[in-house]
Amino acid sequence: MSLLVIGSVAFDAIETPFGKTDKIIGGAATYISLSASYYKKPLNLVAVVGGDFPKSDIMLLQQHGVDTLGLQIKENEKSFFWAGKYHNDMNSRDTLVTELNVLGTFDPVIPEAYQDCKYLMLGNLAPKVQSTVINRLRKRPKLIVMDTMNFWMDIAYDDLMETLSMVDVLTINDEEARQLSKEYSLVKAAKKILAMGPKYLIIKKGEHGALLFNQEKVFFAPALPLEEVFDPTGAGDTFAGGFIGYIANHDDISFETMKNAIIYGSAMASFCVEKFGTERLINLSENQIARRVQDFIDLVQFEIKL
Amino acid sequence: MSLLVIGSVAFDAIETPFGKTDKIIGGAATYISLSASYYKKPLNLVAVVGGDFPKSDIMLLQQHGVDTLGLQIKENEKSFFWAGKYHNDMNSRDTLVTELNVLGTFDPVIPEAYQDCKYLMLGNLAPKVQSTVINRLRKRPKLIVMDTMNFWMDIAYDDLMETLSMVDVLTINDEEARQLSKEYSLVKAAKKILAMGPKYLIIKKGEHGALLFNQEKVFFAPALPLEEVFDPTGAGDTFAGGFIGYIANHDDISFETMKNAIIYGSAMASFCVEKFGTERLINLSENQIARRVQDFIDLVQFEIKL
Numbered sequence: 001m002s003l004l005v006i007g008s009v010a011f012d013a014i015e016t017p018f019g020k021t022d023k024i025i026g027g028a029a030t031y032i033s034l035s036a037s038y039y040k041k042p043l044n045l046v047a048v049v050g051g052d053f054p055k056s057d058i059m060l061l062q063q064h065g066v067d068t069l070g071l072q073i074k075e076n077e078k079s080f081f082w083a084g085k086y087h088n089d090m091n092s093r094d095t096l097v098t099e100l101n102v103l104g105t106f107d108p109v110i111p112e113a114y115q116d117c118k119y120l121m122l123g124n125l126a127p128k129v130q131s132t133v134i135n136r137l138r139k140r141p142k143l144i145v146m147d148t149m150n151f152w153m154d155i156a157y158d159d160l161m162e163t164l165s166m167v168d169v170l171t172i173n174d175e176e177a178r179q180l181s182k183e184y185s186l187v188k189a190a191k192k193i194l195a196m197g198p199k200y201l202i203i204k205k206g207e208h209g210a211l212l213f214n215q216e217k218v219f220f221a222p223a224l225p226l227e228e229v230f231d232p233t234g235a236g237d238t239f240a241g242g243f244i245g246y247i248a249n250h251d252d253i254s255f256e257t258m259k260n261a262i263i264y265g266s267a268m269a270s271f272c273v274e275k276f277g278t279e280r281l282i283n284l285s286e287n288q289i290a291r292r293v294q295d296f297i298d299l300v301q302f303e304i305k306l
Numbered sequence: 307m308s309l310l311v312i313g314s315v316a317f318d319a320i321e322t323p324f325g326k327t328d329k330i331i332g333g334a335a336t337y338i339s340l341s342a343s344y345y346k347k348p349l350n351l352v353a354v355v356g357g358d359f360p361k362s363d364i365m366l367l368q369q370h371g372v373d374t375l376g377l378q379i380k381e382n383e384k385s386f387f388w389a390g391k392y393h394n395d396m397n398s399r400d401t402l403v404t405e406l407n408v409l410g411t412f413d414p415v416i417p418e419a420y421q422d423c424k425y426l427m428l429g430n431l432a433p434k435v436q437s438t439v440i441n442r443l444r445k446r447p448k449l450i451v452m453d454t455m456n457f458w459m460d461i462a463y464d465d466l467m468e469t470l471s472m473v474d475v476l477t478i479n480d481e482e483a484r485q486l487s488k489e490y491s492l493v494k495a496a497k498k499i500l501a502m503g504p505k506y507l508i509i510k511k512g513e514h515g516a517l518l519f520n521q522e523k524v525f526f527a528p529a530l531p532l533e534e535v536f537d538p539t540g541a542g543d544t545f546a547g548g549f550i551g552y553i554a555n556h557d558d559i560s561f562e563t564m565k566n567a568i569i570y571g572s573a574m575a576s577f578c579v580e581k582f583g584t585e586r587l588i589n590l591s592e593n594q595i596a597r598r599v600q601d602f603i604d605l606v607q608f609e610i611k612l
Binding site for chain 2: 088089090184185186187188205208209211217218219220221222225226227228229256259260263290293294297298299300301302303304306
């Protein structure tokens with residue numbers, strides 16, 4: 001029942017109204033892995049970093065049960081680097097720097113030991129790289145979850161469509177769902193996107209929660225109302241990590257299990273935004289997670305007898 | 307256990323991407339009353355219209371169990387008139403015309419028969435008019451719910467603060483909560499607003515649902531994801547009407563009952579936006595409402611055993 005995570009492992013430099021960081025560990029696969037590690041260990045990682053990536057950060061992942069056999073280290077190159085600055089509302093941000101570096105030529109090699117992959121999480125990457133991973137797995141995983149972003153809709157639409165046709169679950173945000181479907185209504189957008197291939201669609205609405213669609217049903221999970229969002233970086237990836245980790249742990253892909261997985265993913269995301277970068281995801285206890293999930297239950301559950 | 311509704315009864319002219327209307331019946335108290343009428347009959351109305359207001363529209367209210375003894379008709383004056391045009395996203399609108407007419411000098415006279423008021427719903431009006439109603443009731447109602455808008459924060463702040471200190475529940479939208487509290491975080495905004503007087507605060511987030519706060523607890527109700535929002539006019543008032551109607555019907559003001567009332571209010575609002583103006587609120591069946599509430603249950607309920 002192995003879980004395989006693909007995506008960027010990188011440096012981020014983040015500025016929010018609350019402060020700024022130097023280069024810290026970031027990247028979609030980092031957040032996904034740390035979050036999923038609370039539900040499923042070990043998990044396998046395929047990613048690439050440069051020689052500048054600290055051994056201590058790789059050890060951090062290993063300490064969370066991440067197998068790094070599939071983490072390529074290109075000694076003479078530099079790691080992917082992103083710098084961004086959030087506006088006061090924390091809902092919009094400017095990208096200040098994007099240095100692809102090792103990611104520009106990333107060839108996702110799957111170690112033989114990872115071929116037993118049952119659950120595959122494709123973090124945001126070029127869709128061509130994502131489909132290459134699927135094609136290099138000799139046996140199709142039980143569930144393939146894919147994250148993407150508007151950037152690929154703009155510059156790699158055909159690749160994106162091809163990869164979309166190969167996956168089971170797509171996670172994107174509301175604006176991206178609208179762009180991809182050319183529909184403003186998220187219900188209409190979901191219908192169109194489900195016709196592109198995925199059997200399930202998760203639309204992430206940030207502070208407004210998340211929607212899960214399949215052809216027949218829809219489920220909504222709120223975001224936890226927070227006093228302060230300190231740093232939203234990685235929240236979507238952390239959500240995806242909790243989602244796939246919960247599903248892999250329960251080894252069940254029913255709609256009911258996906259609903260619970262979305263609650264757990266939302267709980268993990270609510271931790272992520274409380275501190276800079278991955279800081280809040282490092283030392284969570286089972287008790288803390290259970291209490292946070294209880295907060296979600298208290299937030300939305302009601303008793304109406306019809 | 308009488309329910310008293312105060313607010314505007316008026317003409318609206320609405321333009322959306324789907325079409326436009328001539329002058330049709332509108333106004334906060336109209337939507338509130340029609341919506342509440344599905345839960346609590348009869349209900350009492352204090353409002354004012356001009357001689358131009360059609361008898362057929364007054365009969366429409368009466369047919370829904372609205373007592374119109376408190377509806378003043380100023381034969382030689384004109385009814386309040388609002389015209390607005392919604393943008394393509396349906397989330398923003400331009401006001402094209404606002405003619406206060408009879409509303410400019412509205413003196414809310416409470417008929418003696420309405421003095422037994424147990425539940426009072428103050429629809430959006432000048433805060434001074436709202437507080438006048440409270441002061442003219444000899445016995446304080448069991449629950450006073452007040453709606454307001456940013457306009458009064460701008461031009462009648464002191465009056466608004468005074469009225470706020472007299473009510474139990476305030477309903478406002480997210481932008482108004484931020485303006486009133488000068489806090490971006492809705493959790494922080496809620497704390498500040500609850501310190502202004504109300505024991506409960508409902509923050510309406512339109513397509514993103516609604517939050518109910520008291521000092522200790524928070525509850526979230528989603529909006530139903532809809533294929534099409536045809537006309538959002540009156541959705542907030544319809545929500546408030548379902549909320550107060552449900553509470554008056556159950557004669558209980560516990561947090562648990564308020565949670566259910568918010569789901570029923572949300573269900574009523576989801577009907578309201580499906581057609582122009584009040585059209586969808588005219589002939590709903592108990593079955594239709596029950597099915598819609600079931601949609602809300604299906605949308606958010608999940609089973610996690612901690």
